[in-house]
Amino acid sequence: MSDTIRPAINFKEKALELLPEGASFESCLTCGLCSSGCPASGIENMDPRKFIRMAMLGMDKELSTTPWVWCCTLCKRCQHVCPMNIDISQLVFFARSNWPQEEKPSGIVRSCQLIRSTDSTSAMGLPPEDFVFVVQDVLEEVRVTQPAFKNLQAPMDKKGAFFFVNQNSREPMNEPDEMVPLWKIFDLVGADWTYSSKGWAAENFCMFSGDEEAWYEVIKKRVEAVKALGCKVWLNTECGHSYYTMWNALHRFGMEADFKLESLITYYARWIREGKLPVNSKWNRHNITFTVQDPCMIVRKAYGESIAEDMRFVVKSLVGEENFIDMQPNRSANYCCGGGGGFLQAGMTEHRRTYGKRKFDQIATTGAAYVLTPCHNCHSQMEDIGHFYGGNYGVVHFWTLICLSLGILGENERTYLGPDLLALID
Amino acid sequence: MREETRKFDTELAVIGSGIAGCAASIFALNRQIDCAQVGNTGAVAYTTGYLDLLGAIEESSAAVAKPWEGLAQLKNLHPDHPLSRIPVTDIRKGFDQFATFLGECGITYTAPRESNITALTPAGTLKKTLCVPATMAAGPEAFADKTPCVIIDFKGLKGFSAREVVANLQDQWPTLLAARIIFPDMDKGEIYPEVMARALEVPATRTRLAELLREAAGEVKVIGLPAVLGMHRPDHVRAELEQLTGLTIFEIPTMPPSVPGIRLREMFEQVFPEKGITLIPQQKVTALSFDTDGALLCLSDNYGPITIQAKAVILATGRFLSGGLEAHITGISESLLDLPVSQPPSRTDWYRDGYTDRRGHPIHKAGIDIDTSYRPLGKNGKPYNEHLFAAGIILAHQDWIRGRSGAGIAIATAYKAVEAAEKFLLAQHA
Structure with a gap:
């Protein structure tokens, strides 16, 4: 036996395992479509093509140590454009998992630890009793201050409810009033829903940290929470990766779940089509323009074109077709914003902004005044690159605009509206 | 987790997302045929953006200056070449419709002329x-x-x-x-x-x-x-x-990955759904079967399984790069239905000794045979199935790279395959 210290991962072996049926690296033309279409190309002197070629050359040590694996957002655009359908992000995931815990970006590791620290599965460590308190507190305030919603409900641990609704921790923790528009929408459409005091949180940084065991544990806790309440649908609210971590984990770990995973976007579109959400664009008297960001986690990596179409239907219904400008490219071909994969939490700000320049250019090209996106990471990243590169666009949640259109957006629920939108509220 | 198969019904299913597959969808749109297209990232992204009809005939070292006249010469020398089997008027119609569609969708092309353009590489x-x-x-x-x-x-x-x-x-x-x-x-x-x-x-x-x-x-x-x-x-x-x-x-044009190809692919992927085509991009059909009513295509995307029920199918899966044909030690096979492949007698005959041999290599003419209605032939020499048609470079008896005729074969055969499929569909409805 040689004494040479070898990395735990044989990247070539892994890469060969991951090839789709019938494909081979002999057929790879090293054409570079992957690298050409990757916003992380060039960061840390690495790109997807180089990564795969280095794997084929057995450069395991270099691949095991390159910090680029934390700059790749695992967005799978490289696979999407590859004629051989080679999944490079899986290799990057394995590379992440191979990093010693203490050397991984501490922000991602810490978020995963916090998720596991309470039954909430909250990356901000918000325990169940605090979540219950915040929801109740905000609800009581709305009932008092907004007479039209004096009977508003925010059910907690309601057994047999149809929807089990998750929530990104950012709302209860930092901006609790942002939960209210969502409750109002549920109220309006007569949804049978509930929060759960356990497993309610959306985010899952354990997946991004490459810790499969932790990822599994988090999802197990959430699945058990849905089962305990006997809900039919786990409804993912406006959060991208929460859906993917749950959906992918059920397949990956072969987990039993007798309920459906659905996205709130699908239901927004359905409720508008059914007339339950009577939104229109008449409020947009000044023809303020909007574009939409397709979160990789729910479009390219999961639902595909159907949810992208639903998203556009909802936006056009809200702002008027003539005021909607699509980003180019879009739908499954869209670029990751650079906020995914844990990049926002990884502490690599300069690299993250370099990555985000392509998204900034896409948004700038549309000339739109606002970007709508149903993803918190997209939201934060697009705000940050907007400020950094001198953009003058705003980023808004769908729920905000839905309630704006319906004339039911409370005063404390307008954080993300610029003066142009605020001026339209009577 | 509960997982449901998504099901689509369509008149015509196009398998393949290269120039032939996309041309077939365009022609189906122009004929108002309800259409679904599926196929993984093809070689479209590698194109220069030029639309060749005929730039060379293998017996001649001179480039073809007048392609429409060249087609007559091709027909004399190679009557089994796919372009030799199509009336020139149909090839013109195909090119006109294809170039017009691209122009209407934001990528303007020069109109086909009598003479070839001498273009830069x-x-x-x-x-x-x-x-x-x-x-x-x-x-x-x-x-x-x-x-x-x-x-x-x-x-x-x-x-x-x-x-x-x-x-x-x-x-x-x-x-x-x-x-x-x-x-x-x-x-x-x-x-x-x-x-x-x-x-x-x-x-x-x-x-x-x-x-x-x-x-x-x-x-x-x-x-x-x-x-x-x-x-x-x-x-x-x-x-x-x-x-x-x-x-x-x-x-x-630049070396791949080139912008003109990505332009085309992104345009098709946006425009087709807007125009009513059911498009499932970037995915390969994994199984294709037939019954008396038509065909059933099975595939999966990231989200889960999908089936498409179609009354007619156009196979435009390309050759080796796109996976329409597979090369094995024992020979070349067609990947989806194991259709018979016209090919050199043995593997040792695939290539000539000299890489740059002016006569080209026999493997580059391998492909499937079709009848006059663009139906692929089965092992018995008869059409494999009345619901099945084929187009593009999967067709045998042409070396499109040497002939500078890739787009020409793709567009013209797609035009004819859609025409034949429409005729079949109309007869079914009658």
Whole structure:
């Protein structure tokens, strides 16, 4: 036996395992479509093509140590454009998992630890009793201050409810009033829903940290929470990766779940089509323009074109077709914003902004005044690159605009509206 | 977890997302046939953007100057070539419809003419083609007139060298010069045409580049650039750069991954669903079966299983790169239905000894046989199934690369396959 210290991962072996049926690296033309279409190309002197070629050359040590694996957002655009359908992000995931815990970006590791620290599965460590308190507190305030919603409900641990609704921790923790528009929408459409005091949180940084065991544990806790309440649908609210971590984990770990995973976007579109959400664009008297960001986690990596179409239907219904400008490219071909994969939490700000320049250019090209996106990471990243590169666009949640259109957006629920939108509220 | 198979019903299913598959969808749209298209990322992204009809006939070392006349010669020499089996009027209709559609969707092409265009390649060589994107049209014109011109390349861009283009063309185009500039905000490391093209969609980038181009052009009024003039609105980007610089500007295709191909693919992927086509891009059909009513296509995307029930199917799965054909030790097979493949008798006959043998290599004419109604033949020499049609370079008896006839075969056979499928569908309805 040689004494040479070898990395735990044989990247070539892994890469060969991951090839789709019938494909081979002999057929790879090293054409570079992957690298050409990757916003992380060039960061840390690495790109997807180089990564795969280095794997084929057995450069395991270099691949095991390159910090680029934390700059790749695992967005799978490289696979999407590859004629051989080679999944490079899986290799990057394995590379992440191979990093010693203490050397991984501490922000991602810490978020995963916090998720596991309470039954909430909250990356901000918000325990169940605090979540219950915040929801109740905000609800009581709305009932008092907004007479039209004096009977508003925010059910907690309601057994047999149809929807089990998750929530990104950012709302209860930092901006609790942002939960209210969502409750109002549920109220309006007569949804049978509930929060759960356990497993309610959306985010899952354990997946991004490459810790499969932790990822599994988090999802197990959430699945058990849905089962305990006997809900039919786990409804993912406006959060991208929460859906993917749950959906992918059920397949990956072969987990039993007798309920459906659905996205709130699908239901927004359905409720508008059914007339339950009577939104229109008449409020947009000044023809303020909007574009939409397709979160990789729910479009390219999961639902595909159907949810992208639903998203556009909802936006056009809200702002008027003539005021909607699509980003180019879009739908499954869209670029990751650079906020995914844990990049926002990884502490690599300069690299993250370099990555985000392509998204900034896409948004700038549309000339739109606002970007709508149903993803918190997209939201934060697009705000940050907007400020950094001198953009003058705003980023808004769908729920905000839905309630704006319906004339039911409370005063404390307008954080993300610029003066142009605020001026339209009577 | 509960997982449901998504089911689609359609009149016509097109399998393949290359030029043939996309052309078939366009022709189906024009004939108002309800259509679904499925196919993984094909070789479209590798195209130069040129639409060739016929640039060479293997018996002749001279390039074909007049392609429509060349088709008659091809028919005499190679009656089994797919283009030899199609009336010229139909080939014209196919090209007209295809180029018109692209133009209407934002990528303008020159109209097919009687003569081939002598077009430029990234290596500074010349090739014959029928139609070029409007963004490239001024290049062949400048070459024909030997107009003073500067070819400009960019620091960090691999696969396109202005000096190489000039070195190879200077004997024929003595007034050609080369220059290199730094693309705005891309002064470090390797840069890609795709990234440059997208950056040029931003007005501020165009303004900054225009200044650099004016400086590099000096007194010269015509400049050639690698194909990077925008991704989504190339005609607009070129027009605005011309306005900002006061120069005539043309693009030259680059090595893959090239912008003209990505432009086409992204355009198809956006426009087809808007026009009512059920498009499932980037996925391969894993099983295709037939019953008396039609065909059942099975596939999966990231989300889960999908089935498509169709009354007719066009197989446009390409050859080896796209996976329509597979090469094995024992021979070449068709990947989806194991259709018989016309091929050299044994593996040792696939290639001639000399790589550059002017006669080409027999493997490059391998493919499936069809009858006069574009139905692939089964092992018994009869149509495999009445619901099945085929188009594109999966068809046998043609070497499209040597013949400079890839788009020609794709478009013309797609036109005929859709025509045949429509006839079949109408008969079914009657």
